[in-house]
Amino acid sequence: MKVLFDSHKRVKKNFEVEMWVDGKILPLNHMMQETIANVVMGFSKTLKGLDSSPETVEVRIKKLPEPKEVDAHTYP
Numbered sequence: 001m002k003v004l005f006d007s008h009k010r011v012k013k014n015f016e017v018e019m020w021v022d023g024k025i026l027p028l029n030h031m032m033q034e035t036i037a038n039v040v041m042g043f044s045k046t047l048k049g050l051d052s053s054p055e056t057v058e059v060r061i062k063k064l065p066e067p068k069e070v071d072a073h074t075y076p
Contacts, residue, residue: 011031041057
């Protein structure tokens, strides 16, 4: 493993994360991959209908042409 500086933080890698925006993959360092994975995995564990910790999670985000006002506590 190449370490640029002795003061760089080392992280334990538990997840592989890719982020695609408009068809282009964005480079994510190990710290960013772990941060995104931990936030999404932690969030998914609180959702109804999920009995155990998932192996894979896919999230797709699409910007709406115009903002909509919706009831935050209902499902689409």
